[in-house]
Each structure stands twice: as structure tokens, then as C-alpha cells.
Amino acid sequence: MIPPARDLPEDLEVPLRTGRDWWYWTAGRPALDLVNTLRERWRRRVECLCGPEDLAEWLRRAGLVTGWVPVPPGAVEEARELREAIDTAASAVIAGTPVPAASVAVIGRWLDGAGPPVLVVDDGVPVLREHPGADPVHRALSAVALDAARMLGTAERDRIRVCAAPDCSARFHDGSPAGRRRWCSMAGCGNRAKVRSHRARRGTRTGG
Numbered sequence: 001m002i003p004p005a006r007d008l009p010e011d012l013e014v015p016l017r018t019g020r021d022w023w024y025w026t027a028g029r030p031a032l033d034l035v036n037t038l039r040e041r042w043r044r045r046v047e048c049l050c051g052p053e054d055l056a057e058w059l060r061r062a063g064l065v066t067g068w069v070p071v072p073p074g075a076v077e078e079a080r081e082l083r084e085a086i087d088t089a090a091s092a093v094i095a096g097t098p099v100p101a102a103s104v105a106v107i108g109r110w111l112d113g114a115g116p117p118v119l120v121v122d123d124g125v126p127v128l129r130e131h132p133g134a135d136p137v138h139r140a141l142s143a144v145a146l147d148a149a150r151m152l153g154t155a156e157r158d159r160i161r162v163c164a165a166p167d168c169s170a171r172f173h174d175g176s177p178a179g180r181r182r183w184c185s186m187a188g189c190g191n192r193a194k195v196r197s198h199r200a201r202r203g204t205r206t207g208g
């Protein structure tokens, strides 16, 4: 089971030097996992993608690069821009409001950069290689953008959710068969809500 997000402590010192202790992977797809690297969107908006090392490590843990990759200058800001474009579009979809063209354009630019794979001959054997030119970090971010495009640009968009807990801004993709998932994780927010409603029921009984 994927562990739930740990709550940020009240006395957390921000800005963080690294956000890696606060990453979580319950969104069901990389586009929304990336969105969730900005935490407490309803309150403190804590940046958890703090610098080049964070970006390289996040991409590695997301399985989008293997090993350690050099992060080109400006890539952190680009990753954040892509992240916020995905969130703006996803939030509009959830709210049922028009999706801003500017955020779609940002995601679209990354798709252009992805480029097709190439088939080359290596020692007499045909080998499929990733699109040459782009560095690994940009290629990985293009993969995130492609995931976002597949989600936003198809009926999958109806499965984008924000966790129902009032103190959680986690976005996730509801992959459940019935499409009724409410919590970012059952073990975290789902469980807390269950305990709360249980207490409320008991309180009504004893108090009334």
C-alpha cells in the first residue's frame, strides 16, 4: 500500500531547504503527484520542490529518470510552471469552469519538446532510442506533460479529484471502478474522517 502523506508540522520552518521528506505518491499518476509537491494549497502553500537536487531526486523517485541526472539551469522554475499549469487546468475541470488557454499552452509546449523516439541501427541490430537532443530532465518533464495531456484531454478528466478532507489539498486521479473515491488515501484522510464521524455519532448519543 502507498503510505499517506504526513501532515506538515505547525512549526515547520519555511521556505524548506528540501521538500523530499514531504513528498507523497498517492495521486495515481505523475502529473498530479507533481502538482502535490506544492503542499497546503489552501493555507501556507509550502514549496516542496526546492531546488535542482530536489527536482533530480523527485524525477528519480517518480521513475521518470534512472540514477542521478544533471539539472539544467532554470529547470526547477520550468517544472514549477508546468506544475501550476497542470493544477490550474485540473482545478478548472473540477470546478466546471473554462480551462484557461494559457495553462493548456504551457502543457502543449512541453508536448512539442517530447519528440518521437528514433530507431537506429547499433551493431547491425535495430534499437529504439529516446528522442535525441533533449536532456533527461526536460524529457522527463515532457513525460509528465504527456501524462497531464492524456488526463485533461480525454474523459479521464472527469476522474480528477481534490481530497474531501478540509485540511488536505491533495489532488488525485480516481481510478476506482465506481469513480467514488473521496480521499487522497484511505489510510490517511479517509481514516481520519471515519474516526471523526464515529466520534460525532457517539457524541450525539451520549450527549443527547
Ligand SMILES: [Zn+2]
Pocket: 163, 164, 165, 168, 169, 170, 183, 184, 185, 188, 189
Ligand atoms: Zn487527503
